[in-house]
Structures are given as structure tokens and as C-alpha cells.
Amino acid sequence: MTSLSDNLELLTPEFALAGLAFLVFVVDLFLPEDRKGYLAWISVAGLLALIVGSLVMLWGEEEELYDGLLAVDAFSLFFKVFFMGIGVFIIFSSMDFVKDRLQHQGEFYGLILFSILGMNVMVQSRELLTAYISLELLSFSLYVLAAYAKDNAKSNESALKYIIVGAVSSAILLYGVSMVYGTLGVTKFDDIAAGLTVATEVSPALWVGVGLILVGLMFKVSAVPFHMWAPDVYEGAPYPVTAYLAIGSKAAAFALVLRLVSEGFVPAADRWEQWQLVIAVLAGLTMLVGNLVALAQRNLKRLMAYSSIGHAGFILAGIAALSASTDLASNGVMFYLVGYSITNLVVFAAIISFFNMTGKEMIADLGGLADHQPFLAASLAMGLFSLAGLPIFAGFTMKFYLFTAVATEGFLWLAGLAIFSSLISLYYYLQILRQVYIEPTPAGDGGGDFLEEHPALARRPSLPLLTVLASGLGGIIWLGIYPKPLIDAIEAASRAVMP
């Protein structure tokens, strides 16, 4: 047996990321108030360096650390680069908002970096407790971030709800872990799979344990019926944090689910078949409820919350379709996560720009946007078309890929339901576009002219947000027209976790 510290250097990116987060905290102490903006640039530069560094260092690595607790493989490398990329774009989208509307900029970026560290460790973990600890690192950073607008009652309310629901779900998860350990005596994913395969009779306690683990994770990805917290938390949290919740934390939770299910459950084919149907039903419920309730929303953030619940349903359908015989479903899930994240970044960057200019977050306030901010309007339109699954954007190819995978696994009904839910989502996305392109500019609050009340509407969006929009649009059109390079990378990542 090798010693624990033999290949510790493979964790260099994680150590460096933790160091970066501390660096941001420390530098914050010495920066005068008007230069705090540098912290964002330090974080971005650090993350970009880490992306390049990880790619150079870990490309092609296939190693285990700490006797198999952590895996350094193509799957974790793919998601680590992906999460750090999300981090860069989220920081870009936050800069103006944080400068104008929040206090304590240093901790904001530091916490984002810590949450990315949590995600990165989580996606590498192949053992329940390691996964749990990194999940908590992620969640605690997010609880604080949700409360960041400390003078805003809604932000506090949102954080309180988030921490209570989060704590309850963590407790459920942990209870499930302890029951699985109690019955099987193991916590590593592949040992669980082996235990499930060998056992001729599975004790009820094990079923309950696995069920509780799944319930805890369903809370994290906000699947119906464990989704109630999401709209309130999304609405109250500061805008960039809402974007981060909808994109980063959701993608990370799904990455964990993907690894847990593919390494821990799928190899035990007989048992997995029984669970597939349960997850498929949950997925169907999630997509239907998320998209139907979204129809009634007037607030942009709540709408995006329900829309993200709907998308979680689609991704969950992909999870239900995971199988040992083909990697189509796991490819589909990863492709969908990437496409969905980039698309949502575009949509959120556009509505964050609008919020920075006006401080408004209702759908009706978007009236006439196409006249005074044509580029924002066009970006929003393309982003929403992509979310609705229309070509030539990422949304079409990712949905087609994922739904094909779901149908191939024998869930044609679920794929049909998903396609039908997409139609529902198209309706509310079009309602936003109707405001943007067709309806006139609303009257201002004082009954005066909307444009005069919000002079910022006449100015260009800021450079960081334009960067997010432009690169995001490039990304969704690229993925919509020629996704092969990404799919190649995804297939390599899939092979690392598929049995």
C-alpha cells in the first residue's frame, strides 16, 4: 500500500485555490475602499491561471488519492475546469453589482473562491463523507453569499430559509450515509456498488439509507417535491448570487449525483433498475411543476428559479437513464450542464445589466428594452431561445442529445414529457421577449418618463458584463452549431466514471 502523501502533488490546484481565497481575504485588509475592485481582478486572474495550470498538470492523469477517497481523473478535471470557468464569469457579472450595491467586497470574492474549492473537491470525491464535507464547504459559502445584502430584509430572509432547508437536507443526507454504512460497512462508491451486487437480500435499512441520500441530494438540486426553498431564496439573494445558485451550485450538485450514481448504483444493475423508475417519475414531476408554475411568475428572479427547476427535471431524466451499457446518458447530462450553464450566464448577465441600470426586477419593467439597449435585448432573446431549445443555439443540440439518450434507455414517455415541458417553457420565455421587443416602455415610478428616471439605460453595459455576454453568445452558438469538440472531451470524462 502506498503512503498517503505519495501523490499529494496532484492536489496542488486545490491548495492553490485555497491559498488564492486566503490571499483575497488578506489583501482586502490592506486595500483602500476605492481600490477594492482589484480583488475581483485578482480572483479572475488566479482562476484563469488555475484553469491553465490544472489542464497542463492533470491532463491524462488517472490516479487515486488517500486510498481512493479522491479521484484525479478526466471526469474531475472536466468539471474542475468547468466550475472555475463559471467562477470567472460569475465574478465578471458581479463586479458592478458588488461595487455599487454591496459592502465588504473582499469577502464576497473570497467566498466565491471557497465555494469553488468545495465544488472541486466534491467532484473528485469517491466516498460519501468526503463528498459530504465538500458539499458543506460549498453550502456554507452560499449561505453567507445569499445574505450578503445585509441591509436588505429579503436577502436576510432568503439566507435564513436557505440555511434552514440546507441544514435539514444535509441532516437527511448524513442520516442516509450512516444507515448505508451501518448496513454495508463501507462508504466508498465502488464498495457500495459491490455490496449491492453481492447481497442476495438487501435489508430495508439499506433501502432507506440510499433513499435518504437521494432525498438529500434532490434538495440540493431542487427537484420536486423538494424544491420549495428555491424560488424564495433566488428572489431574495443578491442578483449575482442568484445567478451563481442557478448555475454553479446546481451544476456541482449534479456532478456529484452523476458520479455517485454511475460509480455507486449503476454497476449493481438489478438494484439500479428499481431506482431508475423512481428517479424518472421525480424527473417528470420536476419538469412539469417547474415549468407550469413558471407560467404564473411576474418577477424575473422567481421566473428564473422555476425555469431552473424545470431544467433540473430534464437533467434528472438523464440521470434516470444512466446505464452500464452506454455512456450516452452521462454524456447527455454533462453536455446539458455545460450548455445550460453558459446559456443561463448569458441570460443572467443581461438581466443583471438591466438591474444595474434601473434597479428593477419585474418582467413588466423590461418594456421597450429593444429600443434603448438593442444588444442587451438581442442577447436576452438568444439566451431565452436557447433555454427554450431552439436552433441554432446550444439549447437545441443539448436537448436533442439528452432526450435521445433518455428515449434510448426505454423512457420514451419521459422524453415525450420533457419535449412537452419545453413547449410550456417556450411560452413564458416568449412572454419576456414580448415585453422586450413588442411592448412599449413602461411609465416611470413617479409617472414620469422611464428613461429620464433611469439615465443609465442610455449608456452601454459595463465592460465585464459585455465580456460575459459576448463570450457566452459565442459559446451557445458554437455549441448549437458544432458541439463535437466538447462532446469529445465529455466522452473522455464519461469513460472515467462509467463501469
Next chain:
Amino acid sequence: MNDFDQVALLLLILVPLAGSLMMMFMPSDQGKESWYFAIFVAAISLVLSLVIFARYDYDQAGFQFLRTYEWLPGPLDINLALGIDGISAPLVLLNGIVLFGGVLISQTIKHRTRDFFVLLLALSAGVFGVFAVRDLFFLFFFYELAVLPMYLLIGVWGSSTDFGTFLRTKEYGAMKLILFLVAGSILIWVGILALYVEASNSGAATFSLQGLAQLAESGEFDSNFQTLVFPLFMVGFGILAGLWPFHTWSPDGHVAAPTAVSMLHAGVLMKLGAYGIIRVGMFLLPEGADNWMPVLISLGTVNVLYGAVSAMSQNDLKYVIGYSSVSHMGYVLMGIATLDNVGVGGAVLQMFSHGIMTALMFLLVGSIYEQTHTRDITVLNGLGSRMRVNTFFFVIAGLASLGLPGLSGFIAEFMVFTGAFRTYLPLAILAVIGAALTAVYILRLLARTFLGEADEQWASLNDASPIEMSVGAAFVGVIIFVGVWPEPLMRVINVGVQTIPGV
């Protein structure tokens, strides 16, 4: 094959798509410049489609201009496989003609001009794409691309109808159209997935149309499966083709749309639906098609009669034409459903002929509306004395529509009737009655609007603008040309129709 043939179809799709993307980066306040640029792009597309049609070799049947670009090999086996056959070649030409005409007469779009052309060109890239691909994924990809810009095109640049008691806003028309069409897409998408799963169960997972057709030929798709899946395509594509009772989006959508969009939509987009039924339904599911054809031909007959009766009682010029499209698409559906080579050939010819004819009608109505700001035929009268050329064109289009010999509509309808008489005699008789009803509403429209004495208020009207006149004259030329000498079109269509299994 020379170098041009290698890339012809790729260019056909890429030219409008690249044009659309390039225009996004033009300054948004340059209305006139955007129009010139769009004309330039549409002209290249027209030339390309003409050359492709002319170079299609009808001595060798089947797909030509073949080219396959690897896109996503592996388990999904999706490739950008290009190629056109005798059925799609005339439709490519049709889109080239109508697109060019539509862009030319769009100088009246003054508001957010650039965005209008961005969407219009993206839409036509989608249409070219559907006709030019041999892969199910890309067929659906381009199909959706052709449908998606409609919401904004109608919602932003369209016009509302207000007849006091009868109010139809453009937002209503746009949303109704998009929801109906996307509902159709759902069925198509599920059908595509079902085909893929069935193919993958037989060990040859693919989205290639030819690969799937071979599976169908070798009996891999059993009869039950075909009967179950065919209606998904029949109704899904049928919605876009205006199939009764799912046609109601069509008049509302056409009426609300700006002129160029009505032209493209009624002229070309509805044909995508009929084309989809042939290309996907009949080629891949011949047994299913055989079982369902009695239903399709009955619905098609209802289309013919229902559309004609509805058109008779409309007072809005555009609604008359909108319902006449529903009625005429009925002939297309009937022709397809005869499964008879004359009938199906007639259907394809009818697609071409109706595309030109209805585009011409919408063009003329647009030109009238531009000046009068009303389309109410109880208010409009005696325009013939003021707008001579416009009236003349309208009469030609109307006569073609009611099937006057010597114009394009006659041959197409005659072939459809011949096919129907051979197969479903009673329905054929009903359809002939429908053709007689066409005469009623067309003559009613002509008499009310163009004949008689003009009111005072119409005294100052001018004739169609020179651009509208030249586009109209070109369309009239095509209608007469096809009516007098259909041979060049028919021999291409015939080699296409002969390859359909079961015909």
C-alpha cells in the same frame, strides 16, 4: 461532379445564414443599407437555387449534389448529409424566388429594419436547410430554425386586425402561430426519437434518412410500429401544412404578418409541412402511410371545402387569401394521400404553383394596404380604375387559383384530381366541388374590390410601385410559364415521385 456541385448545397444554406449573422454586426440605424445587403444576399440565394435546379440531372433519378460533412459520429451517427432529389429541387427554387421577391418589396419596413432582415434571412436559411438535408436531426434542426423567427417577425412588424366586433392583435396571431407550430414539433420530435430507438434496437442506430429508409425497406420497422408512429409525423408536419382541424393558426398568423413574411410563410413555409410528410412519413414509414392515407385524404378534402367556404364569408382581404391557402393546401394533402404517381406529382407541383400564386396575392394586398390602410372588402371598391397593373396581376393570380387552364394551378389540380379519381372517387368529386367554390370566393373578391366605380376616398390612389410591379410581373411570368409549359418542372418532379416507396 465539378467543384460547384460539391459545395452548392452548403452554400445554399450558408449564404443566408452567414448573411443573417453578419447583419447582426451592422449598425442598427442603417435601414436602407440593411435592405441593400439583404437584397444582395437574397440575390445570391436566388442565383444558387436557379443553378442548382438547372443542374439537377433528371436522367439519373435520386439524390444529387451529395456531400456529407461529419458532425457527430459515434452512437448518435448525426452527419450533415446534403443532397436534393426531384421533390426538393423545385421547392428550393420556389424558396429562392419567393425570398428574393419578399426582400425586394420590404423597403416599406422602416422600424428596426436590420433586425427584420436578420430574422428573415435566418428563416430562409432554415427553409433551404430542410429541403437540402438527408439527415433527420438536421431536417428537424432547420425546420425549427424556419419556425422560430416567426414570433418576432409577426409580433414586432405585423399589423393587428380591428373590425370592431372582430379584434385580432398581432401578438395574438404570433403567439397562436408559434404555439401551434411548436406543438407540431413536439409530435415530430417524439416521432424522430421513436424512429431512432427502433433503429437502435435493430442494431443500426442512425439519424441518416437513407440509413433509416434502408431499415424500413428490409422490414426492420414492423407494421404496428409504423402505424403507431406515422400519425405523429402526419399531424406534426400537417399542422404546418394547414391540416384541418389544426389549421386555425394559419389565417390568423398570415393576416397579422408583414407582407414579406406572409409571402414566405404561405408561399414556402407551409410547404415544409407537406414536404415533411413525404420525406419522413412516406419514405421511412411506407406501411404506416398506407394505413393512414384514407384519414389524410379525408382531412385534405375537408381542408379544401372548409377553407373555401370560410374564404367566402371573409371581409378582410388577407383572411380571404389565408383561408384560400388552407383550401389549396388541401389539394396538396389530397395529392399526397392518393399514393398515386400522378396524384403525388400533382401535389408537388401544386406546392410550387400555390407558393408563387399566394406570394403574389399577399404582395398585391400589401401594396393596397400600404396606401389604403384597410383590407376591408366592404370598404374597398373600384380599385381597378386606380390601380390597373395591380388589378391585372390580381386577376391572373385569382384565375390561377381557381384553376384556369393555361395557368399553373390548372395542371397541378388536374393531376391531383386524376390521382384522386383513380383511388378515392367520392372524395375526388367533393374536391371538384371545392374547386368550384374557389371560383365563388375569388370572383366575389375581384368584383367587390376591383370592379365598379371607385369611391371618392380612393381617387388619389397610385398603382403599385415599380419594384412591386417588377416582382409581380416576375411571379405572373412564372405562373404563365408553368401553366403553358410545365415540362421542365414536371420531369424533375416525376423522377422524385417515382422513388417514393409505395407509390
